[in-house]
Amino acid sequence: MTVNDLLDFYSPRLEDxxxxxxxxxxxxxxxxxxEAVRKIQSAPPKSLAPEDIIEQLQNQGRAGEFSNLPDNTPxxxxxxxxxxxxxxxxxxxxNWKFVGIPATDGxxxxxxxxxxxxxxxxxxxxxxLPNGIIQAASxxxxxxxxxxxxxxxxxxxxxxxxxxxxRKRIVNQLNERNEVENGAVTLRCKDGSPLTLWxxxxxxxGTSGRLLAYSGFFQQRPFTFSSKLAGEFTRIVDALPDLAWxxxxxxxxxxxNQAYLRAYKRERAEVIGQSEYDFLNPEQARFPxxxxxxxxxxxxELLHPAVPHLTDPQVWYRVIRRPIFDDDRQEVIGLLGxxxxxxxxxxxxxxxxEQLRAREEDVVVVTxxxxxxxxxxxxxxxxxxxxxxxxxxAYTLDMRPVLDLLHADDLPAVRKAMHLVLRERREQHLECxxxxxxxxxxxxxxxxxxxxxxxxxxxxxVVVRDITEQMGLRKATMVIERLKLASGAHxxxxxxxxxxxxxxxxxxxxxxxxxxxxWIIDTGLRTGRSIDWIVSAxxxxxx
Numbered sequence: 277m278t279v280n281d282l283l284d285f286y287s288p289r290l291e292d293x294x295x296x297x298x299x300x301x302x303x304x305x306x307x308x309x310x311e312a313v314r315k316i317q318s319a320p321p322k323s324l325a326p327e328d329i330i331e332q333l334q335n336q337g338r339a340g341e342f343s344n345l346p347d348n349t350p351x352x353x354x355x356x357x358x359x360x361x362x363x364x365x366x367x368x369x370x371n372w373k374f375v376g377i378p379a380t381d382g383x384x385x386x387x388x389x390x391x392x393x394x395x396x397x398x399x400x401x402x403x404x405l406p407n408g409i410i411q412a413a414s415x416x417x418x419x420x421x422x423x424x425x426x427x428x429x430x431x432x433x434x435x436x437x438x439x440x441x442x443r444k445r446i447v448n449q450l451n452e453r454n455e456v457e458n459g460a461v462t463l464r465c466k467d468g469s470p471l472t473l474w475x476x477x478x479x480x481x482g483t484s485g486r487l488l489a490y491s492g493f494f495q496q497r498p499f500t501f502s503s504k505l506a507g508e509f510t511r512i513v514d515a516l517p518d519l520a521w522x523x524x525x526x527x528x529x530x531x532x533n534q535a536y537l538r539a540y541k542r543e544r545a546e547v548i549g550q551s552e553y554d555f556l557n558p559e560q561a562r563f564p565x566x567x568x569x570x571x572x573x574x575x576x577e578l579l580h581p582a583v584p585h586l587t588d589p590q591v592w593y594r595v596i597r598r599p600i601f602d603d604d605r606q607e608v609i610g611l612l613g614x615x616x617x618x619x620x621x622x623x624x625x626x627x628x629x630e631q632l633r634a635r636e637e638d639v640v641v642v643t644x645x646x647x648x649x650x651x652x653x654x655x656x657x658x659x660x661x662x663x664x665x666x667x668x669x670a671y672t673l674d675m676r677p678v679l680d681l682l683h684a685d686d687l688p689a690v691r692k693a694m695h696l697v698l699r700e701r702r703e704q705h706l707e708c709x710x711x712x713x714x715x716x717x718x719x720x721x722x723x724x725x726x727x728x729x730x731x732x733x734x735x736x737x738v739v740v741r742d743i744t745e746q747m748g749l750r751k752a753t754m755v756i757e758r759l760k761l762a763s764g765a766h767x768x769x770x771x772x773x774x775x776x777x778x779x780x781x782x783x784x785x786x787x788x789x790x791x792x793x794x795w796i797i798d799t800g801l802r803t804g805r806s807i808d809w810i811v812s813a814x815x816x817x818x819x
Contacts, residue, residue: 296389400494422466519615683709
């Protein structure tokens with residue numbers, strides 16, 4: 277058979293293939309391209325193939341991939357090329373296979389290609405550069421999220437994930453495995469609402485292995501476990517006395533008991549099949565949605581020991597969210613939430629925290645027995661550690677370990693003090709440096725004490741006072757000056773005589789930046805002046 281005979285024979289058969297299919301001559305020139313190839317760049321019917329494929333295949337041909345065909349059928353050759361998609365979804369990898377067919381007047385090569393992981397990109401395609409900037413987004417993706425193309429392309433991708441953890445997880449997976457199929461992620465639409473989509477994506481790399489982009493597509497499809505969750509958990513939820521609900525991985529609530537409906541003043545039809553965003557104020561809805569996503573991302577239980585009710589901040593709950601796994605315990609398909617009313621205990625704890633504050637500017641922080649921050653008082657340090665208190669701050673403290681905020685040099689002393697408080701129940705006082713929102717460290721005086729009578733569980737209450745401005749007053753030179761004032765001395769020699777030490781001892785104390793404690797105690801006892809005042813210029817009624 278001649279080349280033309282082979283072309284007539286194979287062309288109609290390749291035209292019907294769903295995969296990309298080409299017929300090439302011995303130089304790599306394209307003799308035929310099926311409809312799947314022509315659609316890639318919306319090429320006109322008379323056009324054989326997108327230019328980038330032609331050029332790449334010709335390069336392969338010049339490299340000898342399709343020449344020197346043996347008499348017998350040659351083995352299948354493989355190549356991985358990149359192709360630009362027509363819908364604005366950027367670049368994808370295509371795995372190509374080639375088979376040479378001899379002819380009486382030469383030879384042809386049959387080539388067929390399949391997309392790696394991501395398909396032809398006709399769903400909702402995207403391409404993101406390694407620096408996180410969106411390079412391309414298909415019209416379908418822009419439409420479902422409510423953005424124009426200009427509002428997506430050229431912008432950082434992190435702005436469009438509902439949580440930063442989602443983006444970090446996807447990037448880590450692609451860096452480790454190069455491709456991900458059928459993953460779930462929640463995006464933030466233009467109106468702020470969450471949108472859970474399924475995605476497949478791959479890392480696009482050059483011939484040298486250098487990362488060029490992340491590319492893939494999203495799909496919106498029904499959540500298959502909704503009916504399963506509703507069937508298995510509705511009776512369980514209804515039997516619980518506290519607020520209880522079950523939501524799927526798509527954030528839609530599939531079961532909620534009467535206590536939940538009463539708390540939010542909603543009918544069952546307004547809640548079932550909806551996410552919190554659909555029946556709560558958008559600013560409030562983000563808290564339970566972010567909490568649910570954290571459960572889904574980390575695949576572990578999430579506890580909020582004390583958070584105000586979103587529609588009535590006077591009511592407080594202890595909220596626990598537990599992941600529900602599939603039958604293989606591999607993937608989280610939903611969560612069970614339970615909220616216990618602890619309003620009476622919060623009122624009691626507020627009164628206790630207020631009793632601990634000796635001065636108006638004192639701040640009280642509550643931690644669990646692991647040192648994770650549970651609550652804080654309405655007061656704040658200046659500069660602030662967390663920022664000005666807001667009504668729903670308890671949702672965002674995230675039980676952050678208090679040790680994460682401390683200066684590294686102070687960690688050993690703080691760990692020791694926490695151990696004495698939590699294990700031996702001994703009240704502790706210490707000074708330490710804590711990082712503030714200005715990026716600097718504030719020096720604070722901290723009082724740590726144990727208390728478990730309110731909740732029946734160990735808690736540590738930390739009373740914090742900013743003493744940064746007092747640190748300069750504690751220098752040896754300033755202490756010596758206050759010793760002079762207390763004793764009535766005007767010179768170092770007169771102070772030395774009062775303390776029954778040599779004048780050189782006074783000079784050495786100033787030089788070494790250390791005043792012997794017995795000087796301070798002796799002066800306080802003999803003059804009646806406050807030791808706190810001698811040490812740091814704090815008068816008794818300020819303590």
